[in-house]
Amino acid sequence: MKLFTLLLSLFTITTFAQNNKKYDTFFEKGNGNQSASYAETIAYFKMLASDFPTIQIKEMGLTDSGEPLHMVTFNPDKEFDFDKIQKTKAVLFVNNGIHAGEPDGIDATMQFYRDLAIGKLKAPKNTVLVSIPVYNIGGALNRNSTTRANQDGPEIYGFRGNARNYDLNRDLMKSDTRNTKSFVEIFQKINADVFIDNHVSNGSDYQYKLTYIMTEHNKLGTVLGGFMNNEMMPALVKNLQKKKIETTPYVDSFKDTPDKGFGQFVDSPRYTTGYTSLFNTIGFVVETHMLKKYAERVKMTYEYMKSTLDFTDANYQKIKDLRVKNLEQYQPKKKYTLQWELDSTKATTFSFLGYEASYKKSEATTGDRLYYDRSKPYKKDVPYIKEFKSLKDVVIPSAYIIPRGYWNIIDLLKNNNISFSQLKNDTIIEVESYRIADFKTVPMAYEGHYVHRNTTVTSKIVKMAFAKGDYIVPTTQKGVKYLVEAFEPEGVDSFFNWNFFDPILQQKEHYSEYIFEDTAANLLKENPSLKAELEAKKQTDATFAKSPEAQLDWIYKHSAYYEKAHMQYPVYRVL
Secondary structure, three states, X not given: OHHHHXXXXXXXXXXXXXXXXXXXXXXXXXXXXXXXXXXXXXXXXXXXXXXXXXXXXXXXXXXXXOOEXXXXXXXXXXXXXXXXXXXXXXXXXXXXXXXXXXXXXXXXXXXXXXXXXXXXXXXXXXXXXXXXXXXXXXXXXXXXXXXXXXXXXXXXEOOOOOOOOOOHHHOOOOOOOHHHHHHHXXXXXXXXXXXXXXXXXXXXXXXXXXEEEEXXXXXXXXXXXXXXXXXXXXXXXXXXXXXXXXEEEOOOEOXXXXXXXXXXXXXXXXXXXXXXXXXXOEEEEEEEOOOOOHHHHHHHHHHHHHHHHHHHHHOHHHHHHHHHHHHOOOOOOOEEEEEEEEOHHHOEEEEEEEEEEEEEEOOOOOOEEEEEEEEEEEEEEEEEEOOEEEEEEEEOOOEEEEOOOOHHHHHHHHHOOOOOEEOOOOEEEXXXXXXXXXXXXXXXXXXXXXXXXXXXXXXXXXXXXXXXXXXXXXXXXXXXXXXXXXXXXXXXXXXXXXXXXXXXXXXXXXXXXXXXXXHHHHHHHHOHHHHHHHHHHHHHOHHHHOOHHHHHHHXXXXXXXXXXXXXEOOOEEEO
């Protein structure tokens, strides 16, 4: 009888092991240096969803490739209605393959879901896991072995640009691509509490296999940002250390080498974590090290996701409560920081595991080249800055008003789940009005745009006539930070700086100088104060005094003939 029981037990174990081979991923079946294709990845998740009722895969909008974006959910309760989920559980959202040549997260996430489904990992009680298995589908379909010149594996991988050659991790605010619009739809639908974007780093050499970016905690908000910075991130680092994994903040070096010091990465809203932070979501970027073996990098990504899931599950209610409390900081009449910079007065040091670096004669060029000597590892204290200070603040208005003609802006608001209403009648409203005073524009196209920077405005309080159908967008809503970043022209990733309002920068009506000369002379005769202002400018501006053309243009721009739309910012603030 004992022999029968033993044989039965061995048979059961053998059968279970054989059945589980069915769930080996493409990566696991290979030599540790191969990554699944887009088709293989989707087919694998469809198989899991078919075999396990705890997993659902769903198409969620198109991408520029023409293929749909997929959302995969793991919930041990087999509930996939997010209105219901958010009432009782937290949501951890994982994004993979935004740069398709960095596929570590694609392969790690397949294993992660599989291990949760078969019970190899303990299923979370309080957290639902959601992922985009492959975000940059166009890039994933553009498979090659050469474009990641500095990366050690896998053998074949995708390309950084998407099907229209956009870098999707620069597209979140402007949303030029279908990929981004579909990502935003998913993010808004699931109302993620914690977010991870899986990447591979570039740059310096060092001992770490895993680095990370946490979203700028000062920008996230004192309540939620303080929790992330002081509790969650230290707990994740400690948990990884228990698994013999040393990690460091993303190495964004000040100089050539990290021993000179570095600071936290500034993730403005164009980046995924910069965007998700606008909706009070804790965000992390996993950056495995490009010079480490692919199998090691996949394992590091897997373990970071597991540590984050475990922490979120243990602290789910606190995270959800802090998200609500954090939003209370962003109310009308309160200050909001539009521009940040690292605060060098608050630099600290930490023990960094690096390699000695030096320079030697290049064998490829006539210069010297940097190299790292892996035979000389070091552990030394290096300067690090993670605190930011404000460069530019604004006061949050009670609402923004957008003329009804800006349908492209309204489409983006809808995509981001922003609430608004329309005027039912023509109305006079007192508003703060901006004019664009100055800006600079990059000399070359960047991500499909000639981006503006160093923008400044002048403002005045005016009573303006608005038309029936114009849009009123209140700031007392979940997306308040998104609205301020989008509509304040001086914001780094404002809609103005991304060229949404460039038509106002072009003067549409002009004048013939020889005809306007007579009109200008009459204007000066009829308006002594205007003439006095002109004379004063000639006294203080020598270049202007020598230019009749500039003087005539000045008179034109100070007359009723000059069009009001030129340089007039068309979004208005209700205080």
